[in-house]
Amino acid sequence: MVSPAIALAFLPLLFTLIIRYRYYFVLFYRAVLVRVVQDFLTGLSREERAFQYVLTHATPGNPDSILDAFDHWCSKVEFISNIGPKKGLVLDRLLRENSPLNVLELGTHCGYSAIRIARSLTIGARLYSVEMDKSNALVAEKAIRLAGFDDDMVELIVSTSEEVIPKLKEEYGVERLDFVFMDHWKRCYLPDLQLLEGSGLLSEGTIILADNVIFPGAPNFLRYVKRSGLYKCHMHRASLEYIRGIKDGMAELIYLGAK
């Protein structure tokens, strides 16, 4: 029988763990508990709730206002892991500096990042956005149209990424990709990158931006990128979207061309 005094001596450890990992607890609460409760209460999915909020609070046809509404909902009401305003600045800067023509986005989710990318694109540029989940894609479609981007500008492809990437060349007539944004399943980063390499869509100077490489993290992806020598890799360190204390980062890869 362990005496109570020894159990009491573990109290500081408990407090330490609680204080040190408080952001993770907050994240757990907001991303899981609140979501389950709200799903049960409203009968709608999280994305639909977000879109309803955006519909009632944002100006249609104004991407900035829609993005703001999304940000507000995600930081104040509930939590959706969009790219967020802070990391979004990096994305905006990269797009503005390179003005890519063909952009591929893996993982549309509810359309936040698609709107963000489309906002900064030049005239004549085209965004292919891939989303696996049908209901999410519906919401994303509505959000994108609400922001005022038509089918020529943003093409939403409802399929899994490993099916879409080999078909991009034939079915969608993409010759080369100038910019790839990855924000889907972290486990799929590496296979999709290898698919992209194999498909010949990457050319020298293509920028690949991968979100959330530190938290939740894509270690295999990073390891591969560093070892392969095909990319110039740069890490943008930031905190996780809408939550301050969790470190996260985006990996910016520049394809150096096949060897």
Added chain:
Amino acid sequence: MFLCYVLKTASHPFFLHNPFLYNFAVDYGGSSQKRETGTCHRVTRAGNSEGERGRKVTEEKSHRDKGRRGNIKERRKGIKEKYEVEDECDEDAPKRMKNRDNKKTRKNEEGEKSKRKTKIKNVKEGNDGESDDVKWGRSKKKEKAKKKKGKQELVEESSESESFSEGGELPEKKEGFTQEELEQLKEAVDEKRKLIITLKGKPWPMRKKLVTLRESQQFLEKYEGALGKGKGKRVYACKVIVMKKWMKFQRDLENFKTACIPWEMKIKDIESHFGSSVASYFIFLRWMYGINLILFGLTFGLVMMPEALMGKPYGSMPRKTVPRGEEGGAMDFAVLWDFGGYAQYSVLFYGYYNNQRAIGWLKFRMPLSYFLVGVGTVAYSYMVVIRTMARNANRDGGGDDTSFNFSWKMFTSWDYLIGNPETADNKFASITTNFKESIVEEQESQKDDNIHLTRFLRVLANFLVLCCLAGSGYLIYFVVRRSQKFALDGLENHSWWERNEVNMVMSLLGMFCPMMFDVISSLENYHPRIALQWQLGRIFALFLGNLYTFIIALMDEINRKRSEEDAVKLNMTAWEAGLYNGTSVGNASGPVPVHPADVPRGPCWETMVGQEFVRLIISDTMTTYITLLIGDFLRALFVRFFNYCWCWDLEYGFPSYSEFDVSGNVLGLIFNQGMIWMGAFYAPCLPALNVLRLHVSMYLQCWAVMCCNVPQERVFKASGSNNFYMAMLLVILFLSTLPAIYTIVTIPPSFDCGPFSGKNRMFDVIQETLETDFPAWFGKVFSYASNPGLVLPFILVMILAIYYLQSTSKTYKVANLDLKKKLQTQNEENKKKNKKAALKAAAELEEAKNAATCRQETECGESGQDRDITTSRQDRDITTSRQDRDAPSQQLSRGKASVNPLFPGLYTEMHLTGKQIRIPHIKRRAQQFLVVVKQMHILCAFALL
């Protein structure tokens, strides 16, 4: 920009900068360092008088060239023949290939050389110079070929240069040398020496450097001996060889000495991976180990060994026997592990010792020795700690480090002992963040908004910490009281957990509370260095509080035992009377042989105290090791191998690998030592246990650090923190000797155990010795000397002397600071002067250049190619490696010397590429200027030192 550049160059090719590694490389090549440094001095001196030397060289060159030109044709023939010979013998083809590669490098060298020498015919001279240099390599090869093929006739056929080379190899044949050839040889040797010195600064890959170095050294070894004149040649050669051997021997001796320092290589390895702060912990650990070894030697050699060898054997007396009631379980492991049973009744503890005045045939005064060793260990520890502190204090020198904050950061933040790329990256990152932070700090020092929030948070954090401290203190007090209750009930009725509750709780609190403080301190938003100090202070307070709570509880226990002892004394007389009565009834002859195990005995509080401390040490050690294994090793295993199949990145994200906690470990070590000092008087085995513990933890922690820790994100320098540790050690030493001395002085020793049994106080042993072992007059002198009338003036004089010494040292410090300031101002003045001179020289140079170009235009038709006089790239010896190549070579003609505006002594070099200068006095000016600059650099270097 410059910062980035410095950092980049600093972080990437660190092994090129690193003098230690470089020396290692040189050693590897098999040359002696001494020679190198010697030549280095020579060359720098030559560099100082560059002006005169330059001119001399020019004259010599032009003079020699006339004679040489005649030889060229012959020599070329010789070379051709040599090539043919080489083609014949293809055995050493790979070597030749290598040599040809080297030829290229030499060509580069030669290019510079030829430019510097300001030759008149550039193209021809270049070729000539090249052949001049390459010749040596070829002639060597020729030598080999000759030996192999045995073609003696080639020797006659070959040109004189060959015979010359032969002569170079075999000093006996050197009679045929002309002055000119000797001159050449000398020059070549000089060239090689220079190459060896400047090799560090060449922008070549390491392998090439090594190869070039080895070859140059071989060349030097071959021809250096041939440089003497006349009869002195052989002596000189012998001298050189002997010198070399001597140097080699010395170096080997040094290596041997280093190998003899325990764990030196291990610590160096850790230092290269984790930076000097982690290494400082291990150095501290080693130092502690040394001290404990001496303490162990004292107690073992003067107390434990004599008692074990010469004292009465086990079982001869009640105090040396396990009592009858405990005999059954005295050999159980659980009992021994708690240091009861046979372990309690052994030399390991105070109670075993006898109060016999002299033991054995040596008449060893055991009680006196016990007392003196107890006092001596403490006195020795005081002495060592204070001496080390004084030495460290001398080293920091003092002065204001706050001025030139950024310069210090820029030039001193790199840790040159790092040899691991990951650590280097971390260090690089930490330097950059450090810069960012300090810039932000500098900006924010003016505007400090929301000061109320930070103040509130700081107060809150301190409140939380105080609560934590009070809570832990109360918990320990509660546990100790409970354990007393258990002891009254009898320990056998309770579980292991309850018996070891005190130690467990103390260890756990000592482990977890610092973590909590660390988390709380993030509230305060202090600068990391200040935060570290706060953290150390808090942990110190926690440990101290725990220790003192423990001691206070122990005091209660001692008092309880003493009252018990009084009761036992009364019973004892009754028991003896009963025994006497019984025996007188039975048979009246002599005392009855009662077995010593049956004799009733007192509780012996001294042994109890010793046991408590030993248990504490053991449980502390176990907790440390178990934390190490679980917290570091298992965690590292988990992170490493579960990372393949986990939904987030374990290595970067949540658990991650652990960092080595320098402050916590140092404090743990210090408190451990404090417990040793406290308990060593009552348990002579404590130093031995501690030596064992330190030994094991050295290996274990070395392994754990290398195996499962990652370098800290903020690698900070250890310099300066050492004295901080020492100061803490001193405080702990004082605080731990306090209770020990208190118990010795105030509490009478137990009546039936220990070396002082039967005495009123423990220190009575000294008086006793004085009375019985010394002549009467000595006792008298001692009693006079200990008279307060003498002692008080003595103490007064001592205080005065201390005051005087302190004030003088303060004055010296102030004088030192003044000198420092003076040097700084002088520096600034020199800089200004230098700038002025540079501007002036530049202006004149510009003028001269214009004039020269005018003249050139007129002369153009006449003298063709004869006119290129280039002074170029006067390499400075101070320059460090890569700056050489990367630093923008600024032309003097533009009026800018590349003197680093922040720190002139460090990364500077002069690139004089004034092109097409003909007017001599301008050149002289420039050279004078160069000399001034160099002197200034040397001054700055001194100032830096």
